[in-house]
Amino acid sequence: MWSILSSSNFQWVLASTMILGIAAGMIGCLAYWKKQSLMSDALAHAALPGVIIAFLILGEKNLFLLIMGAAVSSLIGAFFIQWIQSATRITEDTAMGMVLSIFFGLGIMLLTIVNRSAGGNQSGLDSFIFGQAASMVKSDVITMLLLAVAVIVIVAIGFKEWKIYLFDPQFAKGLGLPIKGINIVYTLVLVTTIVVGIQAVGVILIAALLIIPSVSARYWTNSFLYMLILSALFGGVSGVLGTFISAVGNGWPTGPFIVIVAASFFILSLIFGKERGILVNRLAIIAHKRQLKSRKSSSSLKRSELI
Amino acid sequence: MTETVLKVNNLSASYRKNTVLHDVNFQINQGTLTGIVGPNGAGKSTLIKTLLQLHPTLTGTVDFFGLPFKAAQQVIGYVPQRGSVDWDFPTNALDVVLMGLYGRIGWLKLPNRSHKQMAMEKLEKMGMAAYADRQISQLSGGQQQRVFLARALVQDADFYFMDEPLAGVDAATERAIMAILKELKEQGKTVMVVHHDLQTVADYYDHVLFLNKTVVAHGDTTSIFTKENIARTYGGNMRWTLKEEESHVVHSQ
Known part of the structure; x- marks a missing residue:
């Protein structure tokens, strides 16, 4: 076991899942306040057919090109969600549900065909469903690192713009902020984060890495900046711990472990969160009750003294 | 000083197939305080949003200070309806006020001490200095406004x-807001307010614009704010009764 952990390839993989977790945590925060948490899930599922089609065309597994395929397919999914909403009276959640299941179904169908027909070199495509970080080689890792770092930088330098875009887009537009342009950048960074993560976490579970850290962070802070930082932290640590645990077993998928770690952070936040954790709320109510009671008894004491 | 600062010509707008505004024409002079009144669904908010290009224009032209909207954008301020944002967003009052300076700070740059000072002064002016660090979800409706x-x-x-700055606020806030609007007017600024309370x-506005899908009447409050115009705007179910010292608008049974 320790031999795996100390191998340089594994350290690279750890670094990449950490950066992925950080990027996903940050983008997840944006999605959370854009009220589009489910959007990430739909776009992730929509990426699968792109991966398989890219593989069918190339006949080999080059992560960068598979990611490009995934991104194109994901963006088509995003376009469909937009288009269905504007052209019909179907609401956003229904449109997302449709795109999610249809694209994923198409992906699985193509995957079955590829598995039946081609030779042995397609093995490993399955890992795009649940994620297999250990199967990544150094070039994959570098691709992931670069893209994830780009996403983090875009969120960080436009911090103030993201904040007003999420809080009050109409006012932002009045100030001259190009809302349409930001919408495009938002979709691009969201899709990039998703497709970068699908080899490590898988199309089914990558959304969890976008959703859970930001929700957990919300329990600790009332500042957008700290929420972004905490969410990145939760995401990053989940990425590292999940990859670590999955590496202990032989051929264990990475995605589920990352998600389980993230979920543990959520449960801890739900209970102990400083701002809206259950425990803190309870204690505050109890303290308040006690205060009211003691005030009451002291005032009744005074009254009885008067009598 | 009667410079025209806004010219609206044959403006129309719609939501899907429903036309909400058609053939809207009016001009606004500098330094006026105009109340936009009309029944629910008359297109009051849509009018503002269309003027500010937050809602697509079907036909017509809008000139601000003789310029198209884009060129005049920097000198136009907009106060959206309070309910248009999620007040649960993790930020504090000072930070929200700072957003008003984002255009001046410059994109991708962070606010500095002098910007914070300016934001703080305006909070103080609105009697909100004590709440600068307060999480916005913990403010009352009037405080949010x-x-x-x-x-x-x-x-x-x-x-x-x-857009309805007086909706759901208490009397003290209403007075504070109206005092500010009067002050803006005295500084030669022009203000248009969607208003609900006939x-x-x-008392509040020197000009009134009656709107019901189109401009029913527009002009000096003293000459235009008449029961005929109110009846024309709101339809027959409103009766305007004038008593000796007070006036009431009531629904006729």
Whole structure:
């Protein structure tokens, strides 16, 4: 076991899942306040057919090109969600549900065909469903690192713009902020984060890495900046711990472990969160009750003294 | 000083197939305080949003200070309806006011101490200095509205649009907001306000614009704010009764 952990390839993989977790945590925060948490899930599922089609065309597994395929397919999914909403009276959640299941179904169908027909070199495509970080080689890792770092930088330098875009887009537009342009950048960074993560976490579970850290962070802070930082932290640590645990077993998928770690952070936040954790709320109510009671008894004491 | 600052010509707008505004024509002079009144669904908010290009224009032209909207954008301030944002967003009152300065700070740059100072002054002006660090979800409706107004003030615009700033606020906040609007007017700024309460129109605004899908009447409050115009705008079910010292608008049975 320790031999795996100390191998340089594994350290690279750890670094990449950490950066992925950080990027996903940050983008997840944006999605959370854009009220589009489910959007990430739909776009992730929509990426699968792109991966398989890219593989069918190339006949080999080059992560960068598979990611490009995934991104194109994901963006088509995003376009469909937009288009269905504007052209019909179907609401956003229904449109997302449709795109999610249809694209994923198409992906699985193509995957079955590829598995039946081609030779042995397609093995490993399955890992795009649940994620297999250990199967990544150094070039994959570098691709992931670069893209994830780009996403983090875009969120960080436009911090103030993201904040007003999420809080009050109409006012932002009045100030001259190009809302349409930001919408495009938002979709691009969201899709990039998703497709970068699908080899490590898988199309089914990558959304969890976008959703859970930001929700957990919300329990600790009332500042957008700290929420972004905490969410990145939760995401990053989940990425590292999940990859670590999955590496202990032989051929264990990475995605589920990352998600389980993230979920543990959520449960801890739900209970102990400083701002809206259950425990803190309870204690505050109890303290308040006690205060009211003691005030009451002291005032009744005074009254009885008067009598 | 009767410079025309807004010219609206044959403006129309719609939601899907429903036309909400058609053939809207009016002009606004500098330094006026105009109340936009009309029944629910008359297109009051849509009018403002269409003027500010937050809602697509079907036909017509809009000139601000003789310029198209894009060129005049920097001197136009907008106070959206309070309910248009999620007040659970993790930020504090000062931070929201600072957003009014984002255009001036420059994109991708962070606010500095002097920007914070300016935002703080406007909060103080709205009587909200004590709440600068307060999480916005913990503010009352009236306080949230004051924060929105402080954000508009810090923009230092020449022309303000406000969408129901008095909706759901208490009397003290209403007085504070109206005092600010009067002050803006005295500074030569132009203000257009979507207003709901017919009883206060005559006290608050020097100009009134009756809207019901199109402009029913527009002009000086003293000459235009008449029961005929109210009846024409709201339809027959409104009766305007004038008593000796007070006036009431009631629904006729």
